[in-house]
Amino acid sequence: MNLFSFNLWAQNNLSTEKIDKLILEALSNYRESNYEKSLIISRVALNQSTITKNDYFIARSYNIIGANYNDLVEYDKAIFFYKKSLFYADKAKNDGFKNMLYNNLGNIYCFEKKQYKQGIIFYKKSIELSSKTKDLSQIYFTNVNIAWAYFDIGNFEKGYPYLSFVNKHQKEVGDDDTVIITNMLNGMYCSYKDEGSKARVYFEKAIKLGNEHVEKLDLSYAHLEYSKFLTKNEEFKEAYANLSAYNKITEQIYNDEKVKKASIAGFNLELDEYKRQIDKIENEKITQYQSLKKSRIIVILFIVISFILLLLIVTLIKNIRFKKRHNLELLKAKEIAEEASMLKTQFISTISHELRTPLYGVVGITNMLLEEHKELSQSQHLSALKFSARYLLSLVNDILQINKIEENKVVLESLTFNISDEITMIKNSLSFLSQKNNNKINVSIDPNIPEYLIGDKLRLAQIIMNLVSNGLKFTKDGEVEIIVKLDGIEGKMYFLDFLIRDNGVGIAAIDQGKIFEKFVQVGRKDEDYQGTGLGLSIVKRLLGLFGSTITLESDIGEGTSFSFTIPFEYDPQKTKTIIEEIEVDLTSNEIYKILIVEDNLINQLVTKKIIEKNNYICKVVDDGFSALKILENETFDLILMDINMPLMNGFETTKRIRLLGIKTPVVALTAFDKDEIAEEAISSGINDIIIKPFEPVKLFKIINYLINEAKNGC
Template identity: 60%
Template sequence: MSHSRIFLFLFISFNMFGNVPIAKTPIPSRKAILKLTALAADNLSESKFEQSLANSRLALHYAINGNDDCLIAESYNTIAANYEELSEVDKAIYYYKKGLVYANKTTNDTIKNALNNNLGNMYCFEKNDFDVGINYYKKALEYSTNIANAGRVYITNMNITWAYFYKGSFDKGEPYLDFINKHQKTDGDETTIVAANMLNGMFFTNKLKFDKAELFFKKAIELGKQDIDKSDLSYAYEEYAKLLMKKGDYKRAYENLALYNSITKTLRDSNKLKRANIVGVNLELDEYKRKVDTIENEKNLQFVSLQKSIVIVVLFIIAMIVVLLLLYSVYKNYSFKKKKNAELIIANEELLLAKEKAEEASYLKSQFVSTISHELRTPLYGVVGITNMLLDEHKELADSPHLNSLKFSARYLLSLVNDVLQINKIEENRIILESLTFNLSDEINLIKNSLSFIAKSHNNHINVIIDPTIPEYLIGDKLRFSQIIINMVSNALKFTNNGEVNINAELVKIENKAHFIEFNIQDNGVGIAAEDQEKIFDKFVQIGRKEIDYQGTGLGLSIVKRLLELFDSTISLKSKIGEGTTFTFTIAFDHDPIKTIELINKIQVDLTSSEIFTVLVVDDNKINQLITKKTIEKNNYKCTVVDSGMDALELLETEKFDIILMDINMPLMNGFETTKRIRQKGIITPVIALTAFDKEEITEEALSAGINDIIIKPFEPILLFKTINQLLYKTDETVIV
């Protein structure tokens, strides 16, 4: 196409690439290659395709050998132009893009402008991909502005206008049309005037200003008749016919459309004739493409071969140096090997001794953790159990905030003790989060009430703000979540006096069933200095001890950080001395009404039974005996309590029981030994271990002794009765897990 969608390949001048380094190969000279590329472009303008391709291929060969990126880009531009004239659109785009790769390696904006403009022509008016084409046009406009070529700036603005109008984006094309109208007299010429008038006609047609549009179309047609190239005239007839159709002047519209078809046919016949004269060229195009690629491949292979030769020489020199160094090193090593061997023998003996001590220390640590865990859980079982007994026996205390806070605090203390004593498990990610149904608002308000005594002691007020869009029931590990909130809020209360602590929960995002809730714990207390803000998440760190005696172990925020890692979350803070601190973290809880109902149904176990079972409790702790007996009898079971394993064996000689609840840590004869002797007597009554030991520590020995299941104290009564029912009714396999 030779109209104002200008085809920029006839732009070469011998001094335009003066800023590009001259090729290293002196023969042929760069000037000779430039003449060859100019000749190829002239051949193309005269439709001498075979000659143009031959000359551009030879120029490309010389340019590649000379590593001249600018001339390589120019040669590819001419090759692509030949393909475009021969209607090989995809091949033309391929070589335009290849030329652009080399052009982008140079600082020459002229060749970059030409290639981007030509690619814009191909995508807009051959591929009808206007978005891609307009992007290329805009790059061409940038380069034509850089080289201060007013003519090319004008042509590129016209191309962009035309593309936008063909796309139907008249508002986007209007600024470019304004530029054309403003610079037509100074930068336009007789090759662009027809298109400029036609574009104005298209614009005013779109604006429904038909009379003004018709004036522009008539002027475009009048000027087009005087031009040798009739392609723009044909487009003017076509667009004018569209205007007349909108006006309802169908006769004149048909006449102009007929003129458009006539000119288009003439141009098409002319192109057919031209292609008929060069029919043999198309047969050689694929072979030509392969030859062009071969030139580049040969050059690359030569370069790679040279690089390999250099590498081989360098490696040989390095190898010789390494051999010499190795010989020297062998000599030196042999001389001091005996000395080091003696030192290593001593070091190994010390390491073995240190290893044994480390293993012994690790064992003692495990024993210490196990003992402390047992000693703490046992009294906590009493606290939790007596609290439940008070609530059961004194219904008037059911709404007592003090008793509820006591129960909640005891349960939390149990969980906290477990986490503190097993912090190594947290760090090794050995804790698995549970999926429980809970009400977020209830949990937070329960925490608020349980911490009210701390708030009152510091004259603080706790505010709870819950986003109403948060679902009523969520699914997640509510106990771990409660630990996080309790640690954060209790910390805020301890470091705030006569102030406020705000607990904010806001739903920030929903992805499938996951509801991401952002929590902010804000206080207006003493604040944290910037240099201390990273330290506070370390274990046993307590900022401010020197000034104020704040109680605590220094583990709270460390545990919070590790618990949040289990939730795939992190914590951040903003603080300023004297103004307070805000901690922020986000946790994703599931909301699944169906799953929630299932979980609730699992909790709601029907423990009623018309049959009365007899239970033997073996425990040496009087408080534990009382609590366990009350729990059993509350479910209408008969309960007998003995103080030791010997008493249990003696009683089993004369009485029969449906279930045996066995303590493990008892004097004289522990629970394992007692159970073994029960089994030796042939008694198959199910035995459930009620123990404060960690389940993982005793599972293997419990199975060996014949114990059917293990329940860790303190425990929920519902878990106990569920386990008893499973064992008695054989509803589930009695396997300790």
């Protein structure tokens, strides 16, 4: 027995040394930015630590995994593994390791997720724990992070006491990992205090030490902050050189190949995590079964009561197993759905921005042609172009945000319109498509329908245009009819019946039930027809917003008919009010001076024309640095700021404008969706947001409101 105990101790001790060596190797690879190898080795260390039930080693393994995901910009995963590490560090009663984890969590919340309040809470927990253990080096390290966090949000006075503590104990407990950042922070503070020469010395020392250090992430931060300092001092060439160095280092650290390989390793690691959960459940199952076997010896003495209890226990175990299995399935399904939703949102955001930017130029130049060449105002072609541009914008917004339609987040508008004019516009816009297949578009409108109705004319136009264009594509040498009849009247609501009929190829009965599904295109050959398969799906969802449904009748070779009914309001007095609100006089007795910050030449031209048409003085600059330069010498009533600009985006430009003490209202003029940028816009000092393309009426309402508010001292 003694010999067996000694061998078991020797085996465990050897295993501990092996795990410790694996953890150190994973940590070394992480510090050299070899994320793939670090994740693979830390996975092996975690498996070994779990087998030996060593809570401290489990905590260390999870910490390295979290650090890798942190560097790979997967912050939610990093937080997840850091918190698992914190759980096992607490079980191991290792306060020193808990200290480090509080710092890691503070770093993510402050510098990555920009949730400074939550991040500083973690930092202060670290200081509290370090004070109990009298760990001066950990207190020193945490003070560096808190000072950096406060400086990052521009609160230099609140952050300086922490930097002062760091400077005081630099020689005593400072190391190579903090000396670069400490010099950078001193440079930032001296820059804030306008002590330029001191700031320059600190920044250059930070960069010199960073170049000598193996890890280059701190060096990149030093280049970035030095660039900001040089910009402040109008040394733009040097500022650009440091900004380029920052971008180059960042690109080297996070190159695509490393991320791709590391993602594979990370996926295997997550599979191991699920496997551990399953093993845990199986172990619980075995334990429960063994306990039940032992209990049966006692149960024999009380057979009747024991039988009832046994049934209850078996039922309870089955319920527990079912709930655990069901919860795991739900959790996995939830994670898959969230990941798919995130990818969809990112795709929609990118495509939305790329499409809205050229559309702004199309809509703006069309309006300019109509305004500058009055003789073209009666041109059907130019009117059709303007209508098509507006329709395309509406279509792009709806297709790119079809998830909002499905969640009933699209709200119908109340606009006055003439049904005959709207359908004529649709007919003219689709004339090119009708000519392609030698088709005719015939229109029949009930004369009993009032001249002006109130409703969402853009959504109605989108429905009719989708159905008519669908008919034209599947018809050759034929005709498509648009028939509108007055079906009935209830108070102020006039119910209109719409019939879109063609004599094309028709739709088979077997396919009629699925043509309204997304991306479905029945009876299509590769060379026949173009389209996304979204048109009829959008029609069905838009009609749902109107409280209506669509009816389909079709036979192969005889054509197709779509019909639906929509109620519109008829109120002459309300129509008059709406028209008066639309035809507002945007001219102003005062002449305001507007600065446009925009890098796209076409967008510069369109925005400048819109502003000058209202008799405002307008100046245009190409980038954020030029904006800062002109604001030093000139005063403006309002600034129109593009967001997506090279070198320095609109958020950073606005932040620097506010740091100069300039309180001029800033309006973000952007193609990004408003919900995506609202939080960052507010934090950077932007007063309002308007999405391109836009109606001039809306822009001037915002301009006049903000300028008057600024003049009144609000």
